[in-house]
Amino acid sequence: xxxxxxxxxATGMGSAKSGVAHFxxxxxxxxxxLILVPLFVFTFGPALGSSYEEMVAxxxxxxxxxxxxxTLGVGFMHFKNGFQVLIEDYVHGAAxxxxxxxxxxxxxAAAATGIFSIIRIAL
Amino acid sequence: MADxxxxxxxxxxxxxxxxxxITAITSILTRITGNxxxxxxxxxxxxxxxAASGPEYYDFANxxxxxxxxxxxxxxxxxxLWYHTLAGVRHLIWDQVIxxxxxxxxxxxxxxxIGSVALTVLTWIIMLIx
Numbered sequence: 664x665x666x667x668x669x670x671x672x673a674t675g676m677g678s679a680k681s682g683v684a685h686f687x688x689x690x691x692x693x694x695x696x697l698i699l700v701p702l703f704v705f706t707f708g709p710a711l712g713s714s715y716e717e718m719v720a721x722x723x724x725x726x727x728x729x730x731x732x733x734t735l736g737v738g739f740m741h742f743k744n745g746f747q748v749l750i751e752d753y754v755h756g757a758a759x760x761x762x763x764x765x766x767x768x769x770x771x772a773a774a775a776t777g778i779f780s781i782i783r784i785a786l
Numbered sequence: 787m788a789d790x791x792x793x794x795x796x797x798x799x800x801x802x803x804x805x806x807x808i809t810a811i812t813s814i815l816t817r818i819t820g821n822x823x824x825x826x827x828x829x830x831x832x833x834x835x836x837a838a839s840g841p842e843y844y845d846f847a848n849x850x851x852x853x854x855x856x857x858x859x860x861x862x863x864x865x866x867l868w869y870h871t872l873a874g875v876r877h878l879i880w881d882q883v884i885x886x887x888x889x890x891x892x893x894x895x896x897x898x899x900i901g902s903v904a905l906t907v908l909t910w911i912i913m914l915i916x
Contacts, residue, residue, distance in 0.1 A: 678846075693874045694878070697871065700867060700871055704867070707830070710846075711833070711851065711852065711860070712851075713848075715837070715844045715848075718837055718844065730836070741826065742820070742823070742824060745820050746824075747820070749817060749821055773827065776834075776835055777830070777831040777835070780834035780838035781834055784837050
């Protein structure tokens, strides 16, 4: 450590030991969802409650299927990062870390399950 | 320290006695709606998974999601989704260091509340027609 200058140690670290990656991630995914969410609401909404044959036929069209895949993928990643901030603000110590890890597992699992299901219906 | 008056001093603004300004209410609602959307998101994934599993399981999941309970969750989630979306747009505006003065921030708070209710009503009208 003695050979490391204070400048070198501080470069790229910021006051929180990391940069604005999390903030930037939320911002980019929020803009993505701003486009996807209205498209998803008005494609998914009418399909909800339809019969099995109607539903499968509807999601074999590329547009509603691609919108649903993107919304679940981007949405769950946005949720994962947002939930992390909630926990960091209110839950401290080991309990907070376990909550964030558990929610990471749930979000990736839910996104993968949803995307797999839509692809299986569509193909 | 014996003559310090401990009973008649001004209180600091504590959450239990402080009337929250509209900007504070809309701020915490952004967080609440965002995190509450997990319920509807998981129900949606379950609905897709059921459809991928076959007609029998789809009919079960579809019946649950369109029951009075499912309708209630979805109706509240549409409101939460539009609210979170509009509140997110407000954050994107604030990130550009504009509309940060108190008067504009309060107007935007009401715009988010009224806008999300209006979009929810509009969504349900479109769904009922479609």
